[in-house]
Amino acid sequence: MDFLRDADIDPAPLAGKRVAILGYGNQGRAQALNLKDSGIDVVVGLRGASGSTIEAEAAGLTTALVEDAVGPADVVMMLAPDEIHGALYREIEPHLRRGAALGFSHGLSVRFGFVEPRADLDVFLVAPKGPGTALRSLYQEGKGMIALWAVHQDSTGGASGIALAYASAIGSGRAGLIASSFAEEAEADLFNEQAVVWGGVPELLIAGFETLVAGGVSAEVAYLECVGELHLIAELIEARGIAGMGEAISNTAELGALIGGKRIVDAGVRERMAAVLEEVRAGRFAEELRAEEASGYKRLEHARKEARGTLLDETFRRLSEDK
Numbered sequence: 001m002d003f004l005r006d007a008d009i010d011p012a013p014l015a016g017k018r019v020a021i022l023g024y025g026n027q028g029r030a031q032a033l034n035l036k037d038s039g040i041d042v043v044v045g046l047r048g049a050s051g052s053t054i055e056a057e058a059a060g061l062t063t064a065l066v067e068d069a070v071g072p073a074d075v076v077m078m079l080a081p082d083e084i085h086g087a088l089y090r091e092i093e094p095h096l097r098r099g100a101a102l103g104f105s106h107g108l109s110v111r112f113g114f115v116e117p118r119a120d121l122d123v124f125l126v127a128p129k130g131p132g133t134a135l136r137s138l139y140q141e142g143k144g145m146i147a148l149w150a151v152h153q154d155s156t157g158g159a160s161g162i163a164l165a166y167a168s169a170i171g172s173g174r175a176g177l178i179a180s181s182f183a184e185e186a187e188a189d190l191f192n193e194q195a196v197v198w199g200g201v202p203e204l205l206i207a208g209f210e211t212l213v214a215g216g217v218s219a220e221v222a223y224l225e226c227v228g229e230l231h232l233i234a235e236l237i238e239a240r241g242i243a244g245m246g247e248a249i250s251n252t253a254e255l256g257a258l259i260g261g262k263r264i265v266d267a268g269v270r271e272r273m274a275a276v277l278e279e280v281r282a283g284r285f286a287e288e289l290r291a292e293e294a295s296g297y298k299r300l301e302h303a304r305k306e307a308r309g310t311l312l313d314e315t316f317r318r319l320s321e322d323k
């Protein structure tokens, strides 16, 4: 495995270059501020009447309308939501300089054809493995967030150099850069979102909570057992790995986990995980994401409303108020 750190990276490919960050949300804010603090010439490209303009300028950043930011830029980073990358790319393509570099923090929109970059562009991926808030706070602490990097198109011969210098300037070279591809990063990320950390784990917590409540346990106790302990295992795994976590807990918990874990996550779960991976690779999720955006995010809005009305959420709010 290629695992690069700042000492392996030449910052020269970004020296004197202008970087346009499109979007000032979760990743856009963090990446723009980290680049600025690393001495890079950065401009944040925003839509007209964007509420983010005042915020970005208050943070000391230069802002411009999207097309004005893109025109003079050597590097353009697509940090708006993935599902609008296609429309955003069509809007900026006429303004992109020949031989400019187009960067992404997620491989989805290129892997699944939302964006088909012009042949003269360098196209790279720098995907920090975590939210922008942490990318920024780690940078400010003198640390960094691990990132995947890849090149989709190397038109000038300099795409790898730009990608690595960019990753270093947002602080990820302090933690480590892992070589990947747009396809690998996009598929693994979408798989995890659906089957493991963001999809599987919350559903497991909900199912556990509802099982205890149906079995006569109070909502408060069920919540503390099934949801409230999640951060403890996350911290232990982060610090010691999964084997070390097992050794750190009581014999009672360790034996219970040994007997119960594999009974719950059985061969059927693995089969369904394999099906999720296959569907992701076939582009089924990418189609759903497109349709969701086209519908005005109806399904997401409905799900958000429904989740707010559950006993589990009500219990969370009650316990949070008491803290």
Ligand SMILES: NC(=O)c1ccc[n+]([C@@H]2O[C@H](COP(=O)([O-])OP(=O)(O)OC[C@H]3O[C@@H](n4cnc5c(N)ncnc54)[C@H](OP(=O)(O)O)[C@@H]3O)[C@@H](O)[C@H]2O)c1
Pocket (backbone or CB within 6 Å): 022, 023, 024, 025, 026, 027, 028, 045, 046, 047, 049, 050, 051, 052, 053, 066, 078, 079, 080, 081, 082, 084, 088, 104, 105, 106, 127, 128, 129, 130, 131, 132
């Ligand atoms: N969120 C994460 O933790 C994370 C982690 C790793 C990688 N990524 C990747 O980073 C990229 C950005 O994700 P994000 O979560 O940071 O997005 P986000 O927070 O949802 O992005 C919001 C920003 O995008 C702007 N925007 C929306 N539509 C636009 C348009 N049509 N034209 C121009 N700007 C537009 C918004 O403008 P206004 O200010 O005008 O509303 C806002 O500044 C994605 O590719 C994502 O997969 C995200």
